[in-house]
Amino acid sequence: MKRLMAKSKLILGIESSCDDSAAAVVQGVSGAATVRASVVEGQNSLHAAFGGVVPEIAARAHAERLDGCVSAALSQAGVTLKDIDAIAVTAGPGLIGGVMSGVMLAKGLSAGSGKPLIGVNHLAGHALTPRLTDAVTYPYLMLLVSGGHCQFLLVRSATEFSRLGGTIDDAPGEAFDKTARLLGLAQPGGPAVEAEALNGDATRFRLPRPLLDREGCDMSFSGLKTALLRARDSIIAEKGGITRQDRADLCAGFQAAVSDVLAEKSRRALAIYLAEKPARPVMAVAGGVAANSAIQAALETVAGKMGVQSIAPPLALCTDNAAMIAYAGLELFEAGQRDDFSLSPRPRWPLDTSRPAMLGSGKKGAKA
Numbered sequence: 251m252k253r254l255m256a257k258s259k260l261i262l263g264i265e266s267s268c269d270d271s272a273a274a275v276v277q278g279v280s281g282a283a284t285v286r287a288s289v290v291e292g293q294n295s296l297h298a299a300f301g302g303v304v305p306e307i308a309a310r311a312h313a314e315r316l317d318g319c320v321s322a323a324l325s326q327a328g329v330t331l332k333d334i335d336a337i338a339v340t341a342g343p344g345l346i347g348g349v350m351s352g353v354m355l356a357k358g359l360s361a362g363s364g365k366p367l368i369g370v371n372h373l374a375g376h377a378l379t380p381r382l383t384d385a386v387t388y389p390y391l392m393l394l395v396s397g398g399h400c401q402f403l404l405v406r407s408a409t410e411f412s413r414l415g416g417t418i419d420d421a422p423g424e425a426f427d428k429t430a431r432l433l434g435l436a437q438p439g440g441p442a443v444e445a446e447a448l449n450g451d452a453t454r455f456r457l458p459r460p461l462l463d464r465e466g467c468d469m470s471f472s473g474l475k476t477a478l479l480r481a482r483d484s485i486i487a488e489k490g491g492i493t494r495q496d497r498a499d500l501c502a503g504f505q506a507a508v509s510d511v512l513a514e515k516s517r518r519a520l521a522i523y524l525a526e527k528p529a530r531p532v533m534a535v536a537g538g539v540a541a542n543s544a545i546q547a548a549l550e551t552v553a554g555k556m557g558v559q560s561i562a563p564p565l566a567l568c569t570d571n572a573a574m575i576a577y578a579g580l581e582l583f584e585a586g587q588r589d590d591f592s593l594s595p596r597p598r599w600p601l602d603t604s605r606p607a608m609l610g611s612g613k614k615g616a617k618a
Contacts (some may be wrong), residue, residue, distance in 0.1 A: 257582060259335040260286075260327075262359075262413045263576025264320065266312040266352035267344025267372045267400070269293040269303045273319035275327035275334075280408070280581045281385050284580050287326035288573045290318045298437060302427065316355050323572070333362045338579020341369035341589075342596030349595040357591055368579040375574035377405050380534035382577040383563040384550030387530055389393050391523040391558075392517060393549070396423050396569075402467050402519040402590070403601065404526075407441035408581035413602035414519045415467025422508055422539045425471040429504050431477055433497050443501045451497075451504025455481050457507040459514075468509055475607045505544055510551025513548040525563050534561045538569045583601050 257279050265272040274288040281382060288506050295310050324330060342349050353369070360367040376394050380386040392403045400423075403415030420428070423440060428445035430439030433614075435446065457477050461468040478500060492500075516533065533553045540546060540562050553560035567573060574618050 257309060257323065257581055260329060260333055261576040261580045262323070262331070262334045262337045262365075263370075263371070263481050263572040263574070263579055264316065264337070264352045265375070265514055265570055265572040265575045266316060266348040266349060266373065267340045267342070268570055269297060269308045269311075269320045270570040271312050271315040271319050272433070272570065272572035272575075273316070273323040273432050275323050275329060275574045276382070276573055276576035276580055277327075277406075278580065281387070283382055283577055283580055284565065285382070285573045286329070287323040287464045288571055289322045289326065290566075290571055291315050291319055294438070297323055302437065303345070305345045305347055308345055309351055311466050312348045312351035315329045316336070317614060319572075320355070320359070328355040328601055331359065331365070334363070334365055336366040336368055336579060336583045338368045338370050338575050338582070340372045340375065340575050341370065341593055342599040344372055344597065346595055346597040351596065353595045354594060357567060357593070360546065361591070366583070367589045367591070367593060368587055369589045370578045370582065371577050371599050371601060372570075372575070373399060373599070374408070374411070374473060377403055377411060377601065378408060378533070378578045378581060379536050379563045379567050379574045380561050381581070382574065383567060384534075384561050386532050386534060389523075389526065389528055390532040390534055393519070393535045393540075395535065395539040395545075396421065399421065399537065400471075400539075402515070404523060408578065410583055411601040413600075413605050414522055415469065415515065416470060417469045419470050419472035421538070422471055422512070424477050425504075425508065426539065427503070428475050429478055432475075432482060433492075435497075438538075440542060444544070446498045446501035447544070448498075450467050450498035450500070452499075452502040452506040454499040455503035457481070457503045457595070459507055459510050462511065462514055467515050467522075469515055471508065471511075474504065474507055474511075486613050500551045505542070509548040512545060513552050516549055516552050520553065520558055524556065524558070531558045533561075536563055536568050539567045540568050553608060598617065
């Protein structure tokens with residue numbers, strides 16, 4: 251406790267990488283911090299009519315809302331900008347318009363207050379969340395499974411990540427969203443598909459489990475989505491439409507396939523991780539898809555069989571939020587990172603730059 255009081259820092263975090271405008275205040279030291287305030291303003295109603303996130307709409311909403319989120323977070327925490335030790339902001343990866351909105355606001359706040367500026371990788375925010383919520387010690391295995399990302403990471407420090415594998419096409423969250431659209435369900439697709447699957451028969455449609463016949467921890471979900479589309483079209487051709495039960499069975503079959511793939515690939519990733527003989531083996535899961543109860547149960551079963559503690563942060567800290575950015579900023583601040591006003595928004599920013607890009611590279615760098 252004496253160490254915490256002596257070195258405790260207050261970090262303001264700002265997150266705007268996709269369609270959630272967020273700000274938060276975190277206080278403490280690395281491995282022993284608390285969330286003083288967390289404000290998240292979603293944009294589901296703005297994008298509902300389009301079946302997905304529209305980048306231009308998201309960017310405009312961030313520009314209009316982020317300063318209000320910051321004010322609300324400071325107020326909830328009972329502090330002012332003068333009390334803050336540093337300002338952490340998502341600098342990528344993400345939708346570039348949204349990332350720009352956050353970075354520009356953070357630069358303005360830093361310039362006006364004289365507080366240090368820290369650019370944070372959004373994926374590092376997710377990957378370090380178990381340190382905030384459960385004081386997990388390094389190294390640990392992280393499965394980051396969300397709307398736009400899916401990868402296994404060995405988290406060795408706040409700046410050292412080893413990617414063991416990931417998706418070579420659609421992330422699971424994208425596949426859930428596309429499945430929901432194919433079946434006429436609401437967005438976001440994850441909760442909608444899960445709700446339908448509760449009343450479905452997962453064995454009726456034998457959907458594929460992609461890449462289970464290939465060694466390693468890489469995954470693929472695009473073909474699974476295509477298989478579901480064909481199953482749906484076959485039902486329509488036979489019956490002239492699909493019933494509520496047909497839809498529930500398709501959702502259950504799809505969810506079971508994703509669960510099976512993630513479970514088997516997790517088993518392989520755990521084997522690699524355990525070969526390093528960590529003192530306190532932990533597998534953590536973060537990202538919106540981690541909230542799916544069937545997937546969570548499958549992963550807990552795998553971890554339990556291998557003698558590894560399984561951790562899933564609360565849902566509010568699994569989906570996009572600024573508390574994880576503030577905490578990651580805290581660890582980076584302690585490590586001595588300081589950014590100046592040349593900090594640039596990055597649409598692409600892989601955590602493990604030593605590995606080849608999984609989805610190819612373009613003019614702006616590796617995608618993942």
